[in-house]
Amino acid sequence: MMNLFSIFDPMSSIFHLSLNWMSSLLGLMFLPQIFWYIMPRSSMILFNISKMIHNEMKTLMGTSYNYGSTLIFLSLFIFIFFNNFLGLFPYIFTSTSHLTFTLSMALPLWLSFIMFGWLKNTNHMFAHLVPQNTPPILMPFMVLIETVSNMIRAMTLSVRLTANMIAGHLLMTLLSSLGVSISTSYIMVLLMIQIMLLLLESAVAIIQSYVFMVLSTLYYSEVN
Template sequence: MNLFSTFEPSTMIFSLNWMSSLLMILMIPSLYWLIPSRLLMMWILIIKLLHKEFKILIKTNALKGSTIFFTSIFSFILLNNFLGLFPYIFTSSSHLSFSLSLSFPLWLAFMLFGWLKNTTHMFAHLTPQNAPGMLLPLLVIIETTSSLIRPGTLAIRLTANMIAGHLLVTLMSSMGSLLTTTFVTMLILMQILLLILESAVSIIQAYVFSILITLYSSEVS
């Protein structure tokens, strides 16, 4: 057992590690109750707030209903991040194979849609307004490069932030057997504070991922 064994999926094709992404399905039957619970009412309120945020970022009526799609991405990443905080549950969102499978197809779809439907608009994005003529070739290269690395930056941002916190929790917990009672008590308090911080990071990273995807979609319309 090494430090990174928690983040290493099994080499089996039908590994049970990735089944943690499907645990959220267990929460779906509560949606069919006639009278919603407090948890469901709070979740509906969060979805409404996200709908308003995404609607402001899209800035166009051409993509009606797309806020539901971006809200679903937020919910999917958020639940996977939270499930990874529980003991003995595989953190699927800490792997590039998970985050790249979300970011790359979405980025590719937006790029194909933009270049096929709004070619002039996409060319205009490569040359900022009021830019000096001598710098235009350099600016085109920079904008093209920044556009090509977007799926990678999205995936690495999510993966790195999830791995960093989990590694810190693992490092601190591995020292418990070597400490005295007083220091163990301090370690437990620090672990609790760190778990609270990790919960906030889980929410923030899901929000950042969905917001950036929304911004990328608004650029191609």
């Protein structure tokens, strides 16, 4: 309790090497063995999830769908999901709880979509600033609102993921610090609350990676 946010500090090191960011690569250890002759159950689960997400992204993209265009969003979903889920294990650094990590994923995507839209579909981007059936007197305000909305998309994507990761972990840290100060009769109650919070954080890990992927897909379909 001396420093409540020390669990989010990426500067802690072992042998003068900052190893916390290496937790982002631990998800590669859970990838299935692609050289097995018979597909194991773990591979079947990952394959079915990928196929379901691929079909849903095709629906979201609509006419802007091209072969292979869902691969980057599917890879992004799996990468964020593994990082969110691994952060629930003890002594593993949660990289998605840092704005530098999430912004490094959201900013290149947003910038590439904006550049592609204004260079290739300029008329469509201008028309998108004014929604259909907008009264003439409100058009200048709608252009301003839509411009600001487009400019902060990268920040909202990254802040949403970071805030949700920090909030759950911080609440679990606060509750765990009560274990040394409460009586033994309340330890089981505290333990049950921690288990329920852990299950909730597992759901949040999946939902936030799914939200990040869906919003990125919608931004792509808007400019294409």
